[in-house]
Amino acid sequence: MNELRTRYDVVVVAAGEMPKSSLANCILRNAAHVVACDGALESLLLQGIEPEAVIGDGDSITPRLKEKYKSIYHQVDEQEYNDLTKATRYALSNFDLGEKPAFCYLGAMGKREDHTLGNLSLLLHYYTHLHIAPVMVSDYGWFVPAKGSDSFASFPHQQVSIFQVDCKQLSSVGLKWEIYPFRELWQGTLNEAVGDCFAIEADGTYLVYRTHQPK
């Protein structure tokens, strides 16, 4: 069953809107490894959490902080990837992780909307090409990529959206409105869980969004 955990192999903290909920705090404190994009270091420290590594191109960090944390700071100047990808690749290269490690992304949504959109497409990219099990969490809800048929933990009246990527077949059990292979992303929004789980049958990849609170 696909559900939100409180313990992840790696938590990557990016410089978007940092979730303030106790859930996000719990995820941070239970993480096996915490990696921060450099623009997120300050807000992470304010939460009393020191990451194991800080990754960035040095553009988004003050010289003072960079000097203070130089022992864990890893400057990656390469321009093709954003800080989220640099942090993910750093974790995959430097930590002893098992097969299909569970990654949780905090602060990867909110603020600049082009970053949010780009990071959501990266979530799919990491899932497909880096073979990790990623989730992206905000104070409103969370995204998880999935492929093929799967079941998802829910609660009655939980708000659910399904964003399909390349499915030709797509159907559901346990959602208020039956899903189908939507042609446009908005068609998968505004759904709702009926009970404590729902199942999706699909022949391709899709993103599932679930809210933390009922409507």
Next chain:
Amino acid sequence: MNELRTRYDVVVVAAGEMPKSSLANCILRNAAHVVACDGALESLLLQGIEPEAVIGDGDSITPRLKEKYKSIYHQVDEQEYNDLTKATRYALSNFDLGEKPAFCYLGAMGKREDHTLGNLSLLLHYYTHLHIAPVMVSDYGWFVPAKGSDSFASFPHQQVSIFQVDCKQLSSVGLKWEIYPFRELWQGTLNEAVGDCFAIEADGTYLVYRTHQPK
């Protein structure tokens, strides 16, 4: 030249994160028509603006407000479309608008990320199927859909992202990094304007995001 204006035929205000900038305030005050989704009425009134119409299914408004504004409240219970689309269709049916009217969406991003993603796909849908010229503005930046070759106002170091939809040819002049027909959305992010305009050559549809501030 494609640029952000301060006067739109219709401004639709949705219940996401309401922009607080003086630009957003200016757009609201200069609008020929303001339509609010019902969940946005309260924050709009707090800004001292009374919309011409309020649209919704009645789920997101207090009975007191609904009663007070009953003369402009239009309840649309239909489930296929969200409030943003209901408001857009209301404006198209009830206002005397010219050809390809200019619509500005405020509060259509931020808060629930599935709404943001859905609303961005609706921006493309309205552009293509409802034949309007829409923009979606937040305090961070703004999205505009475009098709084929076009030129875009910019300023040096303005942050730019191009999200392509169905282009097989895509190139640019005036951006720091040449664009190409990206396969994944993240590949179009993190670009930057060099001067006071940039041009895009394309054979299909794409979204352009520009920030209000330089990096």
